[in-house]
Amino acid sequence: MQRTLEDLAYVPSLSSDWWIDPYRNFAAVAERDWIYRNDKGYEIVRYKPHQNLLRNRKLSQEHHLVAERAGIQDPDVKRFRTSFMIATVGDTHVRLRSSVAQFFGVQHVEHIRKDINALIHRIFDEVETDREIELYDTVCKRIPALTYLYLIGGDYGDEDFVARMSDSILKIFRADLSLREEIEGAYQELFEYVEGKISEREQVLSDDFLSHVLRQRDAGVLTAQEAFDMIVLTLEASTDNTSHQMAMVTSVFMEHPDQWSFIKEHPEILTKAVDEAIRYRPRSLSNSRVALEDLEWEGFSIPKGTEFFLSVLAANRDPFIYRNPNAFDIHREAPPPHQMFGGGMTVCLGSVLARMEIQEFFKVLIERYPNAVATKPTTFEYIPPVVAQTCGVHLVLEP
């Protein structure tokens, strides 16, 4: 059936009111149609068309506007933001991605699992367990920062530096012109740090990620600039989302004490339980796509440049895909993959690593503090249309 984009009903899915109760709002509109107009483009509220658009090669992520919207003027930062892997499409994207895909693949991530487990133990060793803690700042936030240093063979003493870089750089997504100097300054510091790490590592290559990237450079797969950009990019891509998702999964487990008890008795179910918790409460609210050319899709004529907001919240609770979608249930049989990490050519490259970090976090928590309990309900903050996060997860580790 031929329909036109102009005829679609409107949803205020980018307004703050919508995010007071987003699950109810998405479920209500998904009963009537699967695509809507919003204030900037089109909102997809069902799983199948979401998956379909993620995979379609005539669309890609909208990324080059991020630096522009944040008012970035520093030419080095501008260059980085418009040529790093995430900003590329087509053959260049495939070449950059395939140069590091093996490192982030299932087999290699399994290989480094025990090292990440040891890192997490190291963090818990420093936690004071005789009082209530706020888990995000005390533990979750530290795991990806130390993991990044592990990947580049850095000194763990640089943890605070890495955390500070990550905090400042990710402010670029706020599109707030008053933050420009802080963001540009952090990038310059990080560029200098990465340059130093590359010169150090060049002397003796090892089996870390930095060495892998330098070998790709030496083999002519990556240029020196591309290798440098990959190391810089890995910092901002590996930190916030992983640590916030970890805290969000913790909140889900704590809200479901019967299933949490089952997980503690059967830790082999952790892989499945973590993914179910991510489906139920994803950090990413929305995947984005923009049409790279004019195209026909599902009866619509779509002009080049059209922006789509693929709701992860709506897809992850689509009743046509998941039975009883609003229930958290670690015993679902072979659930279709949730949409939290995107899909298609630009699926999150670190998704296997991020999941492993979260799984190992819970393994260590269960091993050391099986009686950990939440001291108050977790509340959440939505930063639409991109991410959600907890306003802290308060626990007593040894009650």
Add this chain to the structure above:
Amino acid sequence: MRVQVDREKCIGNGMCAALAPKYFDIDNEGNLIILSEALDRGDEADVESAIVSCPVGAIRILEN
């Protein structure tokens, strides 16, 4: 030996098509096309590299 893909897991990322183009392709809709199931002698390294680079671990080699 045969190349096998778990289509329930496949997300159309296309690393396989980039690394072992003799065996895998991805169409414009992101659907995986297996060009050849039978693994030829000498191509093991390419297919192995596709296997370890697949972000969802959907590819494997079956012994005859």
